Amino acid sequence: MNFNHIWSSAKDYLFTLVLLFLIVLLSNSCEFEPHKIYERTVNEDVSAPEIQVVELNLDYDTIFLYGSKQIRFSFVSSDQEILAVRFTIDGNEEYLIKNNNGIFELDYRIYTNGIHDMVLEVYTASGSGSIAEHLGMEGFLFSKSWVLYIDQNYSFNVKSTISDGFLKLYWNRYRGYDFKEYVVYRTGWGTDKELARLKSGFFIDNTYVGEKARYDVEVITDNGTIIPWGFLELEKDLPKLHFIISESNKYIVKWNKSKYYNAVDSFRLSLATYKGFTNSTNKAINEPDDTTYIVPTSYFGNRIDVTLRVVPKNSFQYMPGYYSLFESYLESVVVGFSFGTRNKGVTDISQVSPDEFMYITGSDSLVRYSVTQKQIVEKYGYQPIGCTMGCFTRFKVSPSGKYLTTYVDCDHEVMLANSGNLLNHTIRDLKSLSGFMYIPEIPVSDKGLVIINNSNGGFYLYNFNTDSTIAYYNKDIFTLQGLSISMNGDYILLLHDSLRLVHYINSEFINIWSHSRFNEPAFYEFDGKDSGRFVIWNGSILSVKQCLDFSTDYEFPLSDEKILDIDYYNNKILTWSAGHLYVRNFTDGSLLHDVTYTLYPGFWYNSCRLVGNAIICMQGVIYFLEEN
């Protein structure tokens, strides 16, 4: 093989390779390519079908929707098949069914109040058989729209007013075209009574007098559907009771005229004491215009409950079991002119001047009250720190009332105060004299001398102003208690082996008078105006004695059951006997006033005091006496 032959073969060879490469490239480009098309046979010119309504319960172009509504529909097509039915509200699809019939539950609660646009769309096939038709993208559309008026608040539409003395109910009109009538019911409290069927939007109830009640209104549609149209719950609207007190001891229960006066027949008023345990008075008031009742003065001091029942002329609900619906109340009223602080108890009433008395209220306030001014003239409050006990305890005034003693604070220090100016007071710790766990009353004179009973017996005569012990009265085998001290501080009434009146003079206790301690007189105390006098009552004779020699100044018979108080400033005495308070002349016992008082004053909480022309009772009320 020569070089030319080799070169020629190589050229052919390379040419062949290049040629093969080109052939490979060309062959890869000769790929199968689909090119045929299937032309479907369709009918492009199809006329629209006729849609016939088999059922559609929407008769009017405006739908007033007050509740959920079922829209029942059924359609048939003259030719092409009905593919779907759709409801839209305000453009939003709310219901779609791929059928020619169905029920659309129209829930009114999901829409806002007001007007909405509801559209019904019926889709049919086009009938062309095209691709678009098969894919639901071609067809005939039939639509109809309604105005949808939604009112979700109709339930609160029922309102009331008063018309010519009767209750008048009224409500918004049901605007649906299927309206037949309204039905008004009285419901609740054992009653479920149909009152009326009517077409008007109001109803006057001649049975209602202001009692607690509920009314329900329903709408009846032409096809008998019942739509709860609203209700109204009425709280009691009965006459309100007021208690009016005059200074002339007139106690009047008053009430305003009933708003529903034409439905009222009469009133029944009852007074009950002791929270209904005792029915004291029941009174029928047959004249509706009469709106007052005068409480007898015999109720003075009593705590009463007043009940006013309105009797309707015509009511099916006025039955004993439901009387409370017709009643208004005034509860826990104390009959009398009130002087106390509301909701705070009154204790320790004591006369401190011709016109004033003092009391403790709420355990934390000393109050001085003027009878003639009928108001509090001074109040002194004291709040103990560190304990919850009552502040003022063991309150005691001097015979004239000018000074007072009381324990204050948690560690029982003793306060001496001028009752005419409570800020003028002194507080001292006297436990070194009385004993640490002993807190007896501290009798006080107008001179600042006090008696401090000791826990071991005996008592100290102590000058509060100078903070000095003046004397000590020792006990022997009998217990000893200093009971009171005269205005000037020179006479002391004590209980020892006997009830004694002693004279402290020249640093000695000299016995003036003694009486068996086991048969104490019915009443005894130092005169509040004359320091040298002593008053004693044995139950039948009241005697005014001279302390110096126990001689009788004067005396008179007094056979009442109890002496409650003596007003030395005004020379009067307050007694009680057989349901009456008697105000007598302190000089001769003659009767000045007779006040019915049904409570027993022997209990501290019913007891009374006399200050000038006023009887002051612990219930916090005053009875004003007429000037003689």
Add this chain to the structure above:
Amino acid sequence: MTKVSYITLLFLLVTIPCKSQQIETGVQGGLGNYSMTDLKELNEIVVRLTPFDTKMVHDFPAYFYYRPFILLKLKKISFGLVYTFQSTGSRISARDYSGEYLLDMVVNSSGPGIYDEIVLYGHNNIHYSFYSTFGALFSNLKMKESLVVNDESQTDEKFKFKSFNYYLEAGLKISYSYQFLDFGFNAGFQIQAGDGSFRYSENEDVKLINTENNNPVRPEWNGFRAGLSISYRFPQSSKLPLNP
């Protein structure tokens, strides 16, 4: 380099002709039919599930294949390299005034292989031969689905899948030699070997599945092949190779 590339290079080196040999190179082209059973089933499902009526206007018909080759001729035997490119496809079609639906599948394969040919009988420049070839099959499936309704495209999707298998083809060939050219006609049958199914080109973990039986879908190139060929021999010699 791949194994195939090494084999090709080795062949090219050994086929550098020597004195008693000739190189024959040419191209064969013909018609093949392809069974494509799995893909046809897939099309049937599509036709069945489409809500409107469609027609399979192409259903993997017989289509041309192309086969360039280079052979080393040694008296009665020739052998060498071939590359076969074959393709077919399908179309599901529907069209009317409202729109058009198309689902096209075009599947092709590139098949490098080894070719051998034995002359069984020869007389007056006409030779009767037996041939066989085997090699790799790199199949590609291109799917395109489109739906246009009322001039609006609703669907326009394209997917590509790949598959790898082997093939074996055998048949008879009759050829006529004229100077340094050979003209031939061949007829044979190709069998696909291997069960390589189509995998998504962008994620080979994703297989093309027949949704009705959950079987993976494979190409199936089985079928008859018939073709014409023309080849060129070199170096030319005054004497033809010895043929029976």
